[in-house]
Amino acid sequence: MTWADTAPVRVLADRRIVGLVAMVLALIGTALASIGIGARSIAPETVWTALVAFDPQSTDHQIIWALRIPRTLIGIGVGIALGMAGAVLQGATRNPLADPSILGIHAGAAVLVVIGIFIFGLTSFSQYVWLAFAGAGAAMLFVYSVASLGREGATPVKLALAGAATTAALMSVVSAVLLTSLNTLDEIRFWQVGSLAGRDMSIFTQVVPFLLLGTVLAFAIGRTLDGLAMGDDVARGLGQNVAVSRGLAGLAAVILAGGATAAAGPIAFVGLTVPHLARAITGPSYRWILPYSMLIAPLLLLGSDILGRIVAPPGEVQVGIVTAALGAPVFIALVRRRKLAEL
Amino acid sequence: MLEKSRALPVTSARLALTRHELVVTCWLSLGLAALFAASLYLGDYVVAPLDVVRSLLSPFTGVQTQGVDFIVLSLRLPRAILAILAGAGFALSGVMFQTLLRNPLASPDIVGISTGASAAAVFAIVVLGWGGALLSFGALAGALLTAVAIYLLAWRDGVSPYRVVLIGIAVSAMLSAVISYLFTRARIFEVQQAMAWLVGSLNAANTSEIIPLALALLILVPTGLLLGRGLSALQLGDDTARALGSRVELSRLSLLLCAVALSAFSTAAVGPVAFVAFVSGPIARKLLGTGRNGFVPTMVVGSCVMLGSDMLAQHALPNTQLPVGVVTGLFGASFLLWLLAMSNRQGRV
Numbered sequence: 001m002t003w004a005d006t007a008p009v010r011v012l013a014d015r016r017i018v019g020l021v022a023m024v025l026a027l028i029g030t031a032l033a034s035i036g037i038g039a040r041s042i043a044p045e046t047v048w049t050a051l052v053a054f055d056p057q058s059t060d061h062q063i064i065w066a067l068r069i070p071r072t073l074i075g076i077g078v079g080i081a082l083g084m085a086g087a088v089l090q091g092a093t094r095n096p097l098a099d100p101s102i103l104g105i106h107a108g109a110a111v112l113v114v115i116g117i118f119i120f121g122l123t124s125f126s127q128y129v130w131l132a133f134a135g136a137g138a139a140m141l142f143v144y145s146v147a148s149l150g151r152e153g154a155t156p157v158k159l160a161l162a163g164a165a166t167t168a169a170l171m172s173v174v175s176a177v178l179l180t181s182l183n184t185l186d187e188i189r190f191w192q193v194g195s196l197a198g199r200d201m202s203i204f205t206q207v208v209p210f211l212l213l214g215t216v217l218a219f220a221i222g223r224t225l226d227g228l229a230m231g232d233d234v235a236r237g238l239g240q241n242v243a244v245s246r247g248l249a250g251l252a253a254v255i256l257a258g259g260a261t262a263a264a265g266p267i268a269f270v271g272l273t274v275p276h277l278a279r280a281i282t283g284p285s286y287r288w289i290l291p292y293s294m295l296i297a298p299l300l301l302l303g304s305d306i307l308g309r310i311v312a313p314p315g316e317v318q319v320g321i322v323t324a325a326l327g328a329p330v331f332i333a334l335v336r337r338r339k340l341a342e343l
Numbered sequence: 344m345l346e347k348s349r350a351l352p353v354t355s356a357r358l359a360l361t362r363h364e365l366v367v368t369c370w371l372s373l374g375l376a377a378l379f380a381a382s383l384y385l386g387d388y389v390v391a392p393l394d395v396v397r398s399l400l401s402p403f404t405g406v407q408t409q410g411v412d413f414i415v416l417s418l419r420l421p422r423a424i425l426a427i428l429a430g431a432g433f434a435l436s437g438v439m440f441q442t443l444l445r446n447p448l449a450s451p452d453i454v455g456i457s458t459g460a461s462a463a464a465v466f467a468i469v470v471l472g473w474g475g476a477l478l479s480f481g482a483l484a485g486a487l488l489t490a491v492a493i494y495l496l497a498w499r500d501g502v503s504p505y506r507v508v509l510i511g512i513a514v515s516a517m518l519s520a521v522i523s524y525l526f527t528r529a530r531i532f533e534v535q536q537a538m539a540w541l542v543g544s545l546n547a548a549n550t551s552e553i554i555p556l557a558l559a560l561l562i563l564v565p566t567g568l569l570l571g572r573g574l575s576a577l578q579l580g581d582d583t584a585r586a587l588g589s590r591v592e593l594s595r596l597s598l599l600l601c602a603v604a605l606s607a608f609s610t611a612a613v614g615p616v617a618f619v620a621f622v623s624g625p626i627a628r629k630l631l632g633t634g635r636n637g638f639v640p641t642m643v644v645g646s647c648v649m650l651g652s653d654m655l656a657q658h659a660l661p662n663t664q665l666p667v668g669v670v671t672g673l674f675g676a677s678f679l680l681w682l683l684a685m686s687n688r689q690g691r692v
Contacts, residue, residue: 179542182531185531189526189534321524335513
C-alpha cells in the first residue's frame with residue numbers, strides 16, 4: 001500500500017478528530033455558560049472565584065455549588081447516556097426509529113414512579129431514582145423481547161408496534177391512578193415533563209456508576225455494531241456471535257437510558273435525533289458515530305437547558321420541552337432529506 | 344358469450360367474498376345488539392327488562408313511569424348511542440389510515456391526529472377556560488390543523504406512507520411536549536379536568552354531543568365507503584395503482600380528508616379514547632379471515648369495543664367507575680401484543 005492510497009483516509013480521520021476536539025471545547029464552554037447563566041444573575045468574576053476559591057458565606061457561591069454545578073453535571077451525564085443509548089440501539093437493531101422513548105422506556109418508568117407516589121407517598125426526585133430505573137429497564141426488555149421473537153428478529157415495524165402497545169397498556173394504568181388521586185397527579189406532572197432542575201448532587205452520585213458502566217460497555221461493543229449494521233449473515237460471516245453482541249448492546253442501552261430517565265425524567269427525542277446528526281457528519285461507521293453522539297447529545301441537552309432558563313423569565317421551561325421543540329423539527333428535516341429505512 | 348363465461352368465475356368469487364363479509368357483519372351486529380340491550384339493563388338501579396322496553400316505547404305509547412324513564416332514556420340510552428357512534432367513527436377512521444398508509448401502526452392515535460386534538464383541548468381548558476361545545480370545537484380544529492400540517496410536511500413529490508408515519512410521530516412528540524408544558528403551568532384543578540378529557544369518557548353523553556357526531560357520520564361514512572372502493576388499487580403500491588389508472592394523489596388526499604374528519608368528530612365528542620381506532624381494523628381482519636380490510640365489519644367491531652369497554656369500566660370494579668379510555672387502552676394493547684406474538688410464531692410480521 002502506497003502513501004498515495006492512505007493519505008485521503010488519513011486526512012478524513014484527522015478531520016474527524018479535529019471535529020471531536022472542537023466539540024469537547026464547545027461542551028466545556030457550554031458547561032461554563034450553564035454554571036454562569038440562571039434566574040439570579042451572577043457576574044462572571046464571581047463565578048470564577050466561586051470555582052477556584054469557595055466562600056461558604058457568599059450566597060452566590062452557595063447557589064453555584066449547590067444548584068448550578070450539580071445541574072450541569074447531571075445534564076452532561078444524562079446527555080451522554082441518551083446519545084449513546086440511541087446510537088447503540090439504532091445500530092444493534094438496524095432500525096433508525098429505535099429510541100428509548102419509542103421502546104416504552106418512559107412509560108415503564110412512569111408506571112413505577114406513579115405507583116410509588118400513590119401507594120408509598122414518595123415526594124422527592126431522589127426517591128424516584130430506583131423506581132424509574134427498574135421500570136424503564138423492565139419495559140424496554142419486555143418490548144425488545146416481544147419484538148425479537150420470530151425469524152427476522154427486531155424489525156422496525158415490530159419494534160415500533162410492540163413499543164406502542166406496551167406504552168399504551170402502561171399509560172392506561174398511569175391514567176387510571178392519576179384520575180383517582182389528585183396528589184399523585186400534582187407530583188407526577190413535574191416529573192413527567194423531563195427536567196434537570198431541583199436535582200442535587202446525591203442524584204448524580206447515585207446514577208453516575210450506571211452511566212460509566214453503560215458508556216464503557218457501549219464503547220467495548222462499538223466495533224461489533226458495524227458488523228451488525230451490515231446484517232446478521234454478514235456479521236456471522238465475520239465471526240461474530242450475533243445474539244451475544246445484540247444482547248450486550250441491549251444491556252448497555254437499558255443501563256444508559258434507564259439511568260438517564262431515573263435522573264432527569266422522560267426526555268424525548270435526544271436519543272432519536274442525535275445519532276442521525278452524528279451519522280450525517282461522520283458517515284456510517286459506529287467507531288465514529290458513538291463518540292460524536294456522546295458529545296453532540298450533552299451539547300444539545302445543556303444548550304436546551306440554558307435556553308429554557310432564558311426564554312421565559314422569571315420562570316423557566318423544562319429541558320424536556322425544549323429538546324422536543326428543537327429535536328422534532330430536526331428529525332422532520334432528516335426524514336424529508338433521505339430514506340431513513342436505508343440507514 | 345365468450346367474455347361472459349370468462350368473467351363469471353371472478354364475479355362469483357367476488358360475490359362469495361361479499362357474502363362472507365355479510366355473514367360476519369350480521370353476527371357482529373347481533374353481538375352489538377346484545378351489548379346494547381345489556382347496557383340499557385345493567386346498572387346500580389335495577390330496572391326489569393320489560394320496564395326497559397316499556398320506557399323505550401313511552402314516547403310512542405304515552406305511558407310514563409318517571410324514575411325509570413329518566414334512568415333509561417336520559418342516562419343509559421344516550422350513553423350507549425354515543426358509544427356506538429364514536430366507536431364506529433374511530434374504527435372506520437383507523438382502518439382507513441391503516442389501509443391507506445399500508446402500515447398497521449398508522450392509526451390516528453400514533454400518527455398524531457389525536458395528539459393534535461388533545462393539545463388543542465388542553466390549551467382550551469387551561470388557557471382559555473373553555474368547556475362544553477366550545478371545547479369540542481377546539482379539539483376538532485386542533486385535529487384538522489395537525490392533519491394538514493403533517494400532510495404538508497410529508498409532501499415531497501407526493502406523499503410516501505412511511506414518511507407520513509415518521510413525521511406524524513415527530514409532530515406527536517412535539518405536541519405532547521406542549522401538553523406537558525401546559526400541565527406544569529396550570530392550576531391543579533384545571534390539570535385534573537384536562538386529564539379527564541384526555542382519557543376520554545362517555546359521562547357527558549347527551550343530545551348536544553350526539554347530534555353533531557351523528558350528522559358528521561351520516562355524511563362521512565357513506566363518503567368513506569364509496570371512496571374506499573378505490574383503496575384496493577392504492578394498496579398495491581403507488582406505481583401499480585397509477586398503472587391501473589388510479590389518480591393516486593387525488594384519491595389519497597380525499598380518503599385522508601375523510602378519515603381525518605371521522606377521527607376529529609369522534610374525538611370532539613368523547614375525547615381521544617385510546618386504541619379503538621388502532622385495534623378494530625386488525626380484529627375485523629382476523630374475524631373475516633380473508634386478508635382484506637372490511638370497512639363495515641370494522642365499524643361494527645369498533646362499536647362493540649367501545650360499548651363493551653364502557654360496560655366493563657362502569658361495572659367491573661365495585662363502587663368505582665372508570666372512564667372508558669382506561670379500559671380500551673389496556674384491552675387494545677393486550678390484543679395487539681397477542682397479535683404480535685401470534686404472527687411471530689407464524690414467521691411473518
